[in-house]
Amino acid sequence: MADSGQALARRLRQLRQQQWPDTTVRQPQLARALNVSVPLISSWENESTPKVPPVSRLQTYALIFCTRRSIDGDQLVPLDETELTTEESRLRDKLLHELLDLRTVALSRTPAPGSAPANPWQFDDGNRIVIVCARLPDELLTRMPYVRPEDPDYIELYTYADLDSLFELHGHIRAFNPGGEVRRRTAKELEPDDLTSHLVLLGGVDWNDLTSDVFQVLDLPVRQVNDWGGDEGPYFSHGDRRFSPQLADGRLREDVALFYRGPNPYNARRTLTICNGMYGRGTLGVVRALTDSNFRDRNTAWLHERFGAEEAYALLSKVRVVRGQVITPDWTLDGLRLVEWPD
Structure with missing residues (x-):
C-alpha cells in the first residue's frame, strides 16, 4: 500500500487516540458506534496493510470526533447533525473533507485491476x-x-x-x-x-x-x-x-x-x-x-x-x-x- 493509504490509517488512529487530550477512545467503543467489528477498525488503522473505509463510515467518524459530546458514559453516541453547534458543524465539515481527500488519494495511488480511472474525465484509451x-x-x-x-x-x-x-x-x-x-x-x-x-x-x-x-x-x-x-x-x-x-x-x-x-x-x-x-x-x-x-x-x-x-x-x-x-x-x-x- 502506498504512503497515501498509510496517511489515512495514521489519521484515523490519531482521531481515536488523541482527538481529546484526556480521553482515549478504545477500538471496541468505536466499533459499536460504527456498527462494525473490532478487527475491521484495526484494519483501517493498520499502517502496514491498511484497508480503505467506505465514505459512509468516514462521515460517521467526522460526526463523532467533531464534538466531545459524542461521549456518553462508556459509550460513543454520534449526535444528530441538527444537534451540532455552528462550531461543531464547521469542525465536522473540516474533518470530513480531510478524511475524504486522504481516501481519494489512497484509492488513486492503489487502483484495483480494471478499476475506473481516478477521475471520470480521464480516458486511458487514447481515443478522441x-x-x-x-x-x-x-x-x-x-x-x-x-x-x-x-x-x-x-x-x-x-x-x-x-x-x-x-x-x-x-x-x-x-x-x-x-x-x-x-x-x-x-x-x-x-x-x-x-x-x-x-x-x-x-x-x-x-x-x-x-x-x-x-x-x-x-x-x-x-x-x-x-x-x-x-x-x-x-x-x-x-x-x-x-x-x-x-x-x-x-x-x-x-x-x-x-x-x-x-x-x-x-x-x-x-x-x-x-x-x-x-x-x-x-x-x-x-x-x-x-x-x-x-x-x-x-x-x-x-x-x-x-x-x-x-x-x-x-x-x-x-x-x-x-x-x-x-x-x-x-x-x-x-x-x-x-x-x-x-x-
Whole structure:
C-alpha cells in the first residue's frame, strides 16, 4: 500500500487516540458506534496493510470526533447533525473533507485491476474526446457583435452556448489526457466520426439537439421539461416527482442539474457523458463538481463508492447560486442529491 493509504490509517488512529487530550477512545467503543467489528477498525488503522473505509463510515467518524459530546458514559453516541453547534458543524465539515481527500488519494495511488480511472474525465484509451455544445439561437446572435463569419473580428466561440462550462471543461480534459485529441463542436457541426468518439454533451434539450436526440435513445431515469412560458416552468421529473430551479426577484438562487455517464449509444466502446442544467449556471456547477480542485477528488470518491462498476449511472443534484456565483456542489452532502440511478 502506498504512503497515501498509510496517511489515512495514521489519521484515523490519531482521531481515536488523541482527538481529546484526556480521553482515549478504545477500538471496541468505536466499533459499536460504527456498527462494525473490532478487527475491521484495526484494519483501517493498520499502517502496514491498511484497508480503505467506505465514505459512509468516514462521515460517521467526522460526526463523532467533531464534538466531545459524542461521549456518553462508556459509550460513543454520534449526535444528530441538527444537534451540532455552528462550531461543531464547521469542525465536522473540516474533518470530513480531510478524511475524504486522504481516501481519494489512497484509492488513486492503489487502483484495483480494471478499476475506473481516478477521475471520470480521464480516458486511458487514447481515443478522441468531443465536447458538444449548442449553438446560440439566431435571435440571440443578431444582438451580438463579432458573430458573423464575414466580420474581420469574427469570434467563432461567441456562437457557443454554455461557453463558461466549455472553457472550464476543455482545459481540464486536455490536462488529464495529454496525449489525446480533444475537439469542441456545436451540435450542428458534428461529423460521423465525432458521434462515435467519447462524447461529452453540455447543456439541455432546448438548444442542444444532440442532447435531445440522446434523451430519446437512452432509457434515462429523468425527463427534462422546458415549459418556459407555462404555469409550471422548466423542471426535471423522476416518476411523479418534479424538481424545479428556484428564483427570487427574477434571480436564480438554485438550479437543478444532471450528470450522466454511460456507453455511447453510437459506439458501445466509447462513453457518453451529459452535464445538463435547466440554466447555464446549473451546467457549469455540475461540470465544476469534477474539475474544481477543492471538490473533484471528494466527488470522484463518492461516485466510485456509490456506483462502483455500474456501466451507466446518473445523478440529479442541486446547484446553488450565491450573489450570481455558482457554488460547486459537494455530492457527499445528502441535501444536494435529488435522484441517484440506479437506485
